[in-house]
Amino acid sequence: MILASHAALSSSQKALLKRGKITTVSDLILIPAQDVARKCRVSPLEINAIVETICKAHPIYAQTLDELLSPPNLYGVCTSGDSHLDAALGGGFRTGMVWEVVGESAAGKTQLALRMALLVQLSKELGGLAGSACYLITSGKLPTSRIVQISQHHSLISTSGQCSLDDIHTMPIPSIDFLVQALRKLLPDFIELRSGQHTSDSTVKPVRLVIIDALGELFHSSDKTSTRTLVERAQNITEISAHLHSLASKYGIVVIVLNEVVDAFERQPNTEDPTVGLSYAEQSKWYARAHNLPGENRKEASLGLVWANQINARIMMSRTGRRTHTHSDNAATHKRQKTDVGRTKTRNEETESLELVRRLSIIFSTVSNPQSLDYVVDSAGIIVLEEEGHSKETVTAVTFPYTALPLAIPIAPLDVGCVESESAVNGRPSGLSLAPNDEDDWEAFWENDSITEAMYLAASSDSVK
Template sequence: MDSIQVPTLPYLSQAQKSVLKKGNVQTVADLLLVPQDLGRRCRISPLEAKSIFNTVCQNNSPQIRSLSDVGDDAEQVFSTGDSYLDGALGGGLRTGMVWEVFGQSAAGKTQMALQLSLFVQIPISMGGLSGSACYITISSNLPTSRLLQIMEAHPQLSPEICNLENISTIKSPTIPILIQILSKILPDLIVAKANDPKSKPVRLVVIDALAELFRSDDKTTTGTLVDRSQNIVEISTLLHSMASKYNLAVLVLNEVTDVFGRDQDETSPGGDLSYKQQSRWFGGGDSVSGESNKEASLGLVWANQVNVRIMFSRTGRRRYLEDSVNSKRRKGVDGASLSGSSNTDTEPDDGPTLIRRMSVIFSSIAPPCSFDYIVTAAGISAVPDDDILSPPERNFLPTQEEARDDEIPATAMGSQVAPLDVGSAEHDAQPETLDTTSAEDEEWENYWNTDSIPEEMYSME
């Protein structure tokens, strides 16, 4: 029923079919997914839009199907390239769904998207979908050099099974352009690739990063919030329609906002929980120190549009890992490490590795969970607890350069340690080696040592 073309519907008049065509409503699925925006898209009155919607619903009741008849319409799953991460996500990335990955800058969101753009290309027998990807950027360019590095460094990838030719990219600097891409340009590309026997069908669409479209210097008013909500709903409708119609996965990268005063004003005047208190269950994680101070951008409207929400966090922690994990970290292009990014692990091979945190906030196919991961030359790699080793018998404090790379002062590293982080570099540090003198204390000490005020001034009444 969802794939039935609107021009073939006998119970719609020619005039109704014409206005639906102007609104780019091509199938029954397109029409049923946009009931609120049907009038605006087709430039018709709300009453006429409601009449068309009701007519289609009455004449297209759902039919029960046998699983043997589902065939290619069934959801498909492809690997992320890491078996532990696949298990946490319910087997991998599933088609027909909208996935969201949000987090701080340099947490690894783009690394995840690039990795998936390659793994969707590998054969089905190896965990992929033998498909291609479409990567939509907002303000940046697609980092092709990083794609090549992941392809060369990851043991499951090779130029014979994946390449840059199967990744299409387009930039969308404004909301109207993104809507045009999702409603016209991208569907045409998907159909063209599906009909070309020499091309791989599109199985993954990435938007990097959606929140950048909604940055504005204009004053926030009720009108601007309403406009933003309408744009988010329209974009979400197009994404879900595309994911369902073409059986592909949609990955949307998002940013974070700071959360202040969550422990205050726990209830509203009516006795109900406030939004701040409710948002802790769907807006962010709380598995490590400081993670609860961030939540996903775009608010409640967007939170209701995604099937899976995943949070990436920078922790400032470092751990000693087993050789099996370190070997992944050391593998790069011609032995080179990652370059031009704060994700780089530039420590010696026997040193601790920079750790980040991944949390599945909610998912329709897997339970919430949280675990550590590292960013390597080969992409994202999960770090199970059994890969943690006790540190060597030596003290370790990060250098100022290492602390600056992750934007966390060296003196603050200890405050980022989770209670169960046994085996971390901070856990090994001896208390006497830590300099607890703050810059403010030193400033006041220098002031009083150089005090030139006469003593009689202190005795004046």
């Protein structure tokens, strides 16, 4: 909101704010009063009086349950397209919330977002919200071919006949300032326009989903990290999240923000001054990382503590380096490869059906408990593996043939649990057995040792002399 046209402020108050280049309510509220007073060259008491006037002009009213449940009800839950994931999320993606999906490259974040852009178009009877999606892209272009593939192979989407590219509205976001302007003005105007069109024409779907892919890319900078840059980033994140929550609560939409991960480094806790309390590094690992698999906590969500305090749920998706056998109809067709003599042969069916296993962890959420699930990505999007589908007997590591590993060879943390199946190698039992034979190798060594007892006694007597 522009302060120059605010009716609650006097002309003198508007003049001093203009002198300090404080033009919006966000500039006034998000900047400390001492800094605003320094810019405007007035006392902090005058700035506090202006802030109090603005807050009284725009009071915050907490909604009651009766108001939330009374018609017209803008709130609802949109299915994720997978029953196991819906159960983990507390029923699906709820409106009025800001959801963060964070993960490394090729973890499946965009796959989930693209499918949600289709599922939100389903009717409420089928688990959707009967709405359209706004897809804000910070880099690249919308992969429309992948959306078409998902719509053709996902059973719920393909049989409904309710989803299309016409109800996925895209907008490139090249910078932080452009994103703020889009969330402040462009997006609300478009949502209002679609809502008005829906009132007069029921075939027009209102906006019920906003996706940002991906927020962390906007904060890539070559500038040296300093106090000034960190404060500026915190202000931008706070303003962006305020607009996102406003859109989610006012229009009853689902907000999904994709984010990146950074390398996490363990630091020794500071025990010199016990009065300081827990440091940020010690606290952040519990809400910025996942701890369900060995090595999973090597990555943490970017944008730090400020952004973590602005979201309602954090979902982390990661790669595990494991593979599993799938038996779905969506598996890739068997290809033929050329041999040395020029003829072709069909690749092994078992090798073709191996899929990369990834891990989805709900780190925190206001509507569900923290938990983790294994999933794969196929032509229909992400598919969560059932409990019996990702046990040790079916998860197979396709790396090296089975050999007895010496004790001195370390095992990578993410390889724990990636074992050969029970019938995979010569009928040997599953697991990384360090002594596959019944005979103890060390006992056999000492029995064949050439050092006799007489030699040992002779050496002992010489040492005593």
